[in-house]
Every structure is written in C-alpha cells, then in structure tokens.
Amino acid sequence: MLSWLVEAGADEALQDAPTDWTKHTPAAAPQINAAPQTQPQAQTQAQAQDQAQRPSRIPAVEPPSPAKPAARASSTAGPTEDVVQAARLIAREANTLDELRLAVERFEQCPLKSTAHQLVFEDGNRDAPIMLVGEAPGRDEDREGKPFVGPSGQLLDKMLAAIGLDRTGVYLGNCVPWRPPGNRKPTDAEKAMCQPFIERQIELVAPSLLIFVGGTPSQILLNTDERITRLRGRWQTYTTKAGAQIDAMPILHPAFLLRTPARKRETWIDLLAVKDRIT
Numbered sequence: 614m615l616s617w618l619v620e621a622g623a624d625e626a627l628q629d630a631p632t633d634w635t636k637h638t639p640a641a642a643p644q645i646n647a648a649p650q651t652q653p654q655a656q657t658q659a660q661a662q663d664q665a666q667r668p669s670r671i672p673a674v675e676p677p678s679p680a681k682p683a684a685r686a687s688s689t690a691g692p693t694e695d696v697v698q699a700a701r702l703i704a705r706e707a708n709t710l711d712e713l714r715l716a717v718e719r720f721e722q723c724p725l726k727s728t729a730h731q732l733v734f735e736d737g738n739r740d741a742p743i744m745l746v747g748e749a750p751g752r753d754e755d756r757e758g759k760p761f762v763g764p765s766g767q768l769l770d771k772m773l774a775a776i777g778l779d780r781t782g783v784y785l786g787n788c789v790p791w792r793p794p795g796n797r798k799p800t801d802a803e804k805a806m807c808q809p810f811i812e813r814q815i816e817l818v819a820p821s822l823l824i825f826v827g828g829t830p831s832q833i834l835l836n837t838d839e840r841i842t843r844l845r846g847r848w849q850t851y852t853t854k855a856g857a858q859i860d861a862m863p864i865l866h867p868a869f870l871l872r873t874p875a876r877k878r879e880t881w882i883d884l885l886a887v888k889d890r891i892t
C-alpha cells in the first residue's frame with residue numbers, strides 16, 4: 614500500500630493518524646464557495662479554509678478539531694476571485710519585505726499552506742540588483758524554508774558562479790511560496806492566489822534585473838502563454854503594478870537541465886547575456 618502511495622506521488626505524512634475520508638460526506642464538509650464578500654480583508658483569516666479551493670489530487674488536511682471539521686478535497690479548479698482580491702489588498706498594504714513576509718505567513722486562504730511545512734519566502738541579498746524568481750519550493754526548500762536549496766538549487770548556484778555571482782549578489786523568491794504536495798506543479802488557482810505576493814516582493818526589492826527561472830514565472834509575470842523554450846534567451850520587460858519597467862531574462866529551469874543536460878549550453882548563452890548586461 615505504501616509503495617503504491619509513493620508511486621502515486623504521496624511523499625509526505627500530513628497527520629500522525631489516518632483520516633477515513635469515506636466518513637466525510639460532502640454534506641458534512643464546510644461550504645467551499647461562499648458568496649462574494651464586499652470587504653475581502655475581513656474574510657482573510659476567519660473564512661480562509663471555507664473559501665479556498667483544494668488541490669484536486671491530494672486533499673489538504675487540517676488538524677482534527679471539533680470546532681473545525683476537515684474539508685473534503687474539491688475537484689473543481691480555480692480560486693474564488695475573492696481570495697485573489699484579498700491577496701492583492703494584503704500585498705499592497707505591505708511597505709517592507711518584513712511586512713510582506715509576515716502578511717504572507719498569516720495568509721490562510723491558499724490551501725498549500727496547510728500541507729507545506731513552512732513558508733519559503735526568500736533567500737539571498739535583499740539589496741542585490743538581480744532577483745531570481747522560481748516556480749515553487751520542492752521538498753528540500755520546504756524543509757529548510759529557503760528557495761532553491763535542493764538539487765536544482767545546487768545547479769543554479771553553479772550556473773550563477775559561472776558568471777561570477779553567488780547568493781550575496783542576488784535575491785531569490787518564488788511565484789508560489791509554499792510547496793505543492795508531492796512536488797506537483799501549482800494549479801492555476803494557487804498561482805493566481807500567490808501572484809500578488811511575488812509582484813509586491815519584486816516591487817519592494819526593486820531589482821534592476823530579473824531572471825525568471827523556468828516557464829511558470831515567465832508566463833505568470835510576463836502574462837504570456839509562450840513556452841519557456843521560445844521565451845528563453847530573449848530579453849523581456851517586466852512592468853510592476855506601479856509602472857516601473859525592469860529587464861527580465863527567462864532561462865530554462867535547472868530541474869529541467871538536470872534531466873536534459875544537453876540543454877545546458879543554451880542556458881550558458883543566456884547567462885552570458887545577463888553577465889554582459891551587469892558588467
């Protein structure tokens with residue numbers, strides 16, 4: 614049974630005791646799609662779990678509590694617009710990176726928070742001129758609380774070293790700051806809920822150059838469906854909500870390069886373009 618679960622992607626125990634999901638009927642579960650709120654901020658803490666959609670493959674499990682029964686996983690994708698709106702308001706109110714970090718830490722409405730060990734907000738130098746944005750933490754990042762510390766992060770460090778950079782000279786964040794269970798990709802709903810946070814993070818760091826690591830940050834932040842294999846190596850302009858324009862270079866994700874080492878050459882060329890821009 615355990616092997617079967619591992620093959621299906623379940624690599625984390627979420628509770629000490631098993632939950633018998635057959636005992637949770639849809640009628641017993643809390644209402645997920647509540648009516649839209651006129652004051653989204655008021656709902657951010659209190660109605661968190663009720664409003665957020667659950668990832669479809671792996672149920673997010675809450676600690677058993679008589680006052681708050683665990684919700685059954687929803688198979689419908691997409692956040693309510695209320696959750697995205699609440700995230701926008703919260704992000705906009707943060708005036709420093711510390712305030713933003715605290716606000717994200719307190720944000721209960723993204724279902725990934727309940728399955729992740731901790732928030733993975735940032736690493737590197739907050740004053741660095743270069744900011745790298747990844748997709749979402751994996752298992753190692755979830756355990757350490759820092760972006761890009763697992764095998765792909767180690768390759769990323771080597772890639773940066775190749776152009777004379779290390780983590781004292783760059784700042785790192787992710788589009789989604791909680792690990793999606795089983796290392797699956799974040800859903801569109803999860804990405805939309807977290808987008809205001811990474812947008813504000815970029816605004817507060819105010820780097821002079823962005824590196825989008827992989828397809829997800831490139832597509833989300835450039836608002837395009839173009840594939841990373843077409844976007845990579847071509848300078849883009851990222852425009853912040855306040856209208857500031859920042860040069861952005863999309864590169865192939867190091868996890869992809871670990872699986873496909875023949876593509877490292879292209880990334881080397883892309884990083885040389887970054888090096889040219891900063892020297």
Ligand code: URA
Pocket residue numbers: 747748749750751754759760761762763765766787826827
């Ligand atoms: N991949 C990412 O995109 N981000 C991380 O933090 C780790 C792996």
